[in-house]
Every structure is written in C-alpha cells, then in structure tokens.
Amino acid sequence: MNMETLLSDSIKETPPSFVRGILKAASDPNVISFAGGLPNPATFPKEELSESAKRVVKTYGSLVFQYSVTAGLPQLRQYIADRYNRIFQLSLTPDNVIITTGSQQALDLIGKVFLDRGDGVVVERPTYLAALQAFSMRQPEFYPVELTEEGMDPGQLEEALQNPVKVVYTIPDFQNPTGLTASGGNRERIRGILKSRNVVLVEDDPYGELRFEGERLPYIGAGKLSCSILLGTFSKTVAPGMRTGFLISENRELLHYLSVAKEACDLHTNIFSQYILWDYLENNDLDAHIAKIKTLYQKQAQAMTDAMARYFPAMVRYTKPKGGMFLWVTLPEGVSAMSLFPKALEKGVAFVPGDPFYADRKNVGTMRLNFTNADCATIEEGIRRLGELLKNCTSAR
C-alpha cells in the first residue's frame, strides 16, 4: 500500500494541532499547564445540568433521543436570538441561528461553503490555530494582517483585500491567542472598509461574554454588514464537553448553504444536549452564572500578570486582557519560544509557543498562556519557574 498517493493534498498540508500534540505532556500531574484552553471545571453547573438532563427526558421522552432538524432545537435558537437582540439591539429570529457542533464546526462549514483551493482568507497575525487548521482543509491562500493593540491593522487589511479574498476572519474580543480586543474606533474603520466589498466577514466570539470590566462593544458585522457571520458558543459560559456552539447571520441565502454543508457533516448537533442546555438556560440565571465565572477568571488573570511583574525579566512583554482566557507573551528579540518549550517542560511548566498561531511565520518569540485552569497559587508558582528560565535565557544572550 502506498499511503502517500492515497492521501489528499489538503490533509498533507493540514498541521495536527500542536496543543493536542502536547496534551499528554501537559496532563502530567507534575506539570503546571498554561498550554490548554480549558475553562475552569469548577465553573461547570454540574448539578443543574444533571437536573436538566433528567427533566427533559421526563418531559419530552423519545424526542430528545431521535434524529432532529439540521438547524437545531427551535427553542434554543429562540433563546440565542433573544439574548443577542437584548444585548446588542439586533432583530434576530430563530431562523437566523444554526446550532453547530462547537464553534469549530462553524469554521469547517465556512471553509466548505466559501473556499476552493487558492481562494483568499484574511486572518489576524497571530490567530486561532484551529481556524487555520479548519480552513487549511480547503487549501486557501492566507493573507495575515497584523493584530495591533487596537485590533486588525486597517491599512494592512485594505492592502490584503487587493487579493482575491473571500473571507475575513477576526476574533474581536479577548482574542485567542493574544487576549487583545478591537477598539470601538477600529471596529468602525474595519466595517467601513468591508462595507463595499464582496467578502464574508466571520466574527468568532467565544469569549465576549467573559468581559471583566467595561461595556461590551458592538460587533463589526452583526446587524450592520449583510454578508457577515457571527460565531458563538456555550463552551465558555456553560460547558465545552457537550460541543454546542452556534452561528448567526442575517443573510438567509448564506444560512441555506451553511445548512446544506452541515447536513453533510453530521446531519444535526446532538439533540439531547441541545434540550439539556435549553432547559438549563430556561431554569437558571445565565448572567448570574457568568458573573461568577468572570470574578474567578479576573482573579486568575490578575494573579498571572502580578506574578509576571514580579518574576519576569523587564524585557519580556505581555498583554493584560480585560476578559477571556488567554494572555500573550513576547520574548526579547532572538529568543525562540519553541526552543524554550522543552526546557520549561523540564521545569514542570507548559505553554503554547506562538508558532502554530501564525499562517506565515516560524520560530517566533511569542507564546500563549492560559490563566483559567489553575488556582492562583499554582499560577504564581508556574510563572515563577518560567521567570527563572527566562532570566537564564536572556542573561545568556
């Protein structure tokens, strides 16, 4: 058997996830892991979800176990539409919402619906590694645009749009991996640039609900650009294991094609879990629950940046996220995060080197740290160890 000739070009070009690759090393109980993207399991409403599971079987019987419609449970889609209408003054109906098997599936669907080999996708530099993975399956051309403290660089975006671009992909709030959030002014400029173009804007927003301070900002596209898609998920506000995300668009034609693609993917998302989630949301106060998560994560983020201020050499820079789950460290010129990684692991600390977050760069001096999955004392200890290592690296130069 000759495997090489059997494999598709696209799978050969799709990198396995670095994060999943190091999961084993990072799950060693002696390792303090800032590598994963795990929500804090202490926040999962276990009892309430268990209660909802019991109740929906009792109330809806076989329906919760039967095949169901591709777009998802109408009641859950109604809940999502109502929530976004309330928070963002949109005018969505359930027909504007498709439930997806995690936000990850939405990325896969978008790739299938819009991208043929060589089609252009604008991404932030750096961007979410699993978006690069999902889009890679379609062998597109990536056009990375620098992500600044304000958001995507508008000048570079205009330049990138000189190419045959079909999709612009952005994570506006507490971006993965950087933790950065696009400013209100930046959003307006990006919107202005996209308004007259024939491109699809994809706003991926898994973290927007987790804002520690200040008001939520209006989306770039949602409610304002006719050809835009907004992605959301319950993975960070309720629990990720049930793989329930959603996509929202005001464009019915676009939703039609996304739905055809979803049919071919998995027919529909797990309907038992959709019922459970919906029942949970109906019988509990999501905002109160999210408030608790935010209080916890804010403390953890603070613990991490406090420890960095104490233990990191002054030449090391890092973002100070106002929400979300990650922060981003920039090492002094010439220090490679990838070569730091095995040394850190020896000291019992794991992080994700920046490399897999770039469509076009390797051996970078940046890294992503997750702050939501360890208690504050552990975070401090992990950063202390990392600080020691960084001192050695930077003094040896």
Add this chain to the structure above:
Amino acid sequence: MNMETLLSDSIKETPPSFVRGILKAASDPNVISFAGGLPNPATFPKEELSESAKRVVKTYGSLVFQYSVTAGLPQLRQYIADRYNRIFQLSLTPDNVIITTGSQQALDLIGKVFLDRGDGVVVERPTYLAALQAFSMRQPEFYPVELTEEGMDPGQLEEALQNPVKVVYTIPDFQNPTGLTASGGNRERIRGILKSRNVVLVEDDPYGELRFEGERLPYIGAGKLSCSILLGTFSKTVAPGMRTGFLISENRELLHYLSVAKEACDLHTNIFSQYILWDYLENNDLDAHIAKIKTLYQKQAQAMTDAMARYFPAMVRYTKPKGGMFLWVTLPEGVSAMSLFPKALEKGVAFVPGDPFYADRKNVGTMRLNFTNADCATIEEGIRRLGELLKNCTSAR
C-alpha cells in the same frame, strides 16, 4: 453582494438532502411517512439513558462536561473493540477506534483525508444519499457499480478500478436504500479484487446488528484488508439523537490522518453523551435490547411486504430485507417515482423517490420505503393507498 462569486464550487455542486427537504411535508400528522430513516422511538431506552446520565455526573463530575481527547472516551472505544473482537474474531484495541459525531462525520473525514477534486470514488448504484453528499464536498469523480441481489457486481468493480480510484464505498448489510445484503461469496470476490490494489475500502455498517434471521457474515475488509475502514454507530441500536458513531481501522497511519481531520472538524465528539452511552452499555444487556428491536422491525418489515403482496400490482417489484430499516421498490418500466411523489403525498403517503440515491441517474422508477417508524396497521394502510395509486398509474399506461 454577489453570492455566486463567493460560494465554493463544491457547495454549488452539493445537493441539499431530498429527505430533509421533504421532512416538513412528511411530518404532517395526516401523512403516513415511509420517507425518513427514523428508528422506532419506542425502542429508545429512555429510562436507562436518563439513569446513566445521572450516574456519570455523580461519578465523574466535571470530566463529563470538560474538553476531551479527539479519539473519544477510552472506555467506550474499549467496549467497541471488545464487541467486534467477540463477534468477528478480530484483534482490535481501543487505539483502532475513533468515536465520530455520527457515521455521517466519518464520511466527511474520509472525504477530507483521501479525496481531492477529480479523485475517484466507487459507490454502489444506488447508494446512501448522504454519502454522495459528504463526498461531493470534495468534488470527486463517482464510479457507480451496479448493486445486485448478491452485492456489488465484481466485473463492474474491476472495470471501475481501471480509473484513478482512491476509495471504494460499500454498505454490505441491509443496504440503504435497497435493503440488500452482499453474500459471503460476493464478499470474498470483492476482497480478492481489492487485495492487490492501492485503494481504501470503506464498509459502512449501521444496520448489521439488525439481522432478523441467519448468521452475520464476515466483513469484506475488517481484519482482512490492511487499508480498510469500518463504520459503525449506536444510532440504530441505542438512539440516534446523541450522534455517536465510530470508525475502526487496523491501519494506524490512516487513523492518524483521520484524527487530524476530526480535530479540525469539531475537536472531539460530545463527551457527556459518550460517558452516558458507555455507562448504559456497561449496565445493560445490549444484545437483549437489540433482540427486542429486531423482533419489532421484523414484524414491521413483514407487515410491509405482506401488504405489498396484497395491494401492489404484480408488475411492481420490491426487495424482502432480512434486516435493517428499508426496502426498495422497482416500478414498471417508464413510471417515474419522482412524478409519483406529489400524487402519493396528496393521498397522504410519503416515500423517497430513488433519484437522490444515484450518482449518475435521474427520473428513475425506484423508491425507498422505511418500515421501522410506523405500526403495522399504519404500514398496511399506507401501502394500500400507494397500491391504489400504482394501479391507476400502471393501468393508465
């Protein structure tokens, strides 16, 4: 906005599912629907699954709601390996199994891993419509091979393999849509033909457990061809709503690439449902449960063929499945199932015209009928109405 230029070629070439398109019409309470592919909801072990849901939350706590590994719950994969080893004398370990979000996802993954535009896929004529859909996303070339009462025509298969074929797709047991099962001799011949070729054999077996009579036959590839993939699911033996299927292969390299593709699809399959299913399987007798399903479905299949013998004109032929969920009707020469469809709907009966099951034919005189989702009296009444219509059609010719 110019949608036409934004859409990918592959989504433009992917037909929406006819079955899903008629779901609304077919779900009218006045319509007797043989159109869907729904298991009988009376067979779902509701109470047991509810009990399992409660127990796994109590026992495993947050783990059942957290992100998990791509390949799926090790205990569930062990259960599957053990079961197939026992029934088919294989020697699988959990590492040979990947849990998928329904069998449908496995088809999507296989398309991604092996097919680029123009690559060849051998399918049965007719074949499962959602397999055509899933593979279409990769814009392959389909090479249909006639499905006989014995299985895939070996001569036509050899001929088809003269083309640049990468994947051979077959449903060996109680095929969807025809209800036909490949004979032991046919399986051996197909195996012999494939043995020396550089192709991937995909055996899709959602119905094999539902054999009303006789012994299960050995697979064509599983345990015998190094480059083969076997698909299975709990959708027909437990419940479909949790979207839990699996793929099995003895080829580790192949599993690696399928796993990378799965990562990019949805990270992993709903882990809460995997725990629930595994707990259900550990605490209940699956074989006893399946025996009950088979008794029910056999009665229903019998009711349908009995009614056909009574009410259908003699020129109408139909298969008499020894298992599964479907049978296949062949109308007299020149009668189009698609033009029969609206007339049947008027009389309050729905079925699926054969057209969407062919990669290369239209306006055919065949149709698929599902017998698992209506009681015997309703089945008889539906077939009686259909018989009336068929008498009018055939006498008018």
